[in-house]
Amino acid sequence: MSYTHKVVLPLGYDEAVEQTRAALSVQGFGILSEIDVRATFEKKLGAEAAQELGDYLILGACNPQLASRALAAEPGLGALLPCNVVVRRGTDATQTTVETIDPQTMVQLTDIQAVREVADDADTRLQAALASLATP
Numbered sequence: 001m002s003y004t005h006k007v008v009l010p011l012g013y014d015e016a017v018e019q020t021r022a023a024l025s026v027q028g029f030g031i032l033s034e035i036d037v038r039a040t041f042e043k044k045l046g047a048e049a050a051q052e053l054g055d056y057l058i059l060g061a062c063n064p065q066l067a068s069r070a071l072a073a074e075p076g077l078g079a080l081l082p083c084n085v086v087v088r089r090g091t092d093a094t095q096t097t098v099e100t101i102d103p104q105t106m107v108q109l110t111d112i113q114a115v116r117e118v119a120d121d122a123d124t125r126l127q128a129a130l131a132s133l134a135t136p
Contacts, residue, residue, distance in 0.1 A: 003105050012089075013096050029125070032062045034057065037053065062083065069117075084101050098133060103119040103126065
């Protein structure tokens with residue numbers, strides 16, 4: 001089983017980041033955290049490491065209703081939240097990859113029916129967000 005869902009967009013990085021935020025919002029996700037991995041690499045590992053990686057952003061997306069249901073069913077799932085969404089520039093500056101965690105990975109870690117239902121809902125929403133990005 002793959003642990004992510006992915007779409008490659010014919011967009012520049014900045015536009016892809018903007019559209020990803022909007023698509024997640026439409027599906028009820030807010031952004032709780034944001035990690036600019038390239039900037040972190042540059043600071044900690046140097047400019048060469050940052051250049052080799054390229055633009056790479058991790059958005060910590062959270063749908064409060066889904067998170068509430070998941071944590072009520074299994075409080076330890078907080079270690080797997082928020083849902084990470086990666087926006088990274090491909091080798092071609094006109095293409096950007098957007099990748100989300102597959103919420104079904106949570107189901108593999110627990111056999112709780114309520115978690116399965118939340119993962120199904122989150123999966124539907126995240127895939128809808130990706131599909132909206134891929135549709136011109």
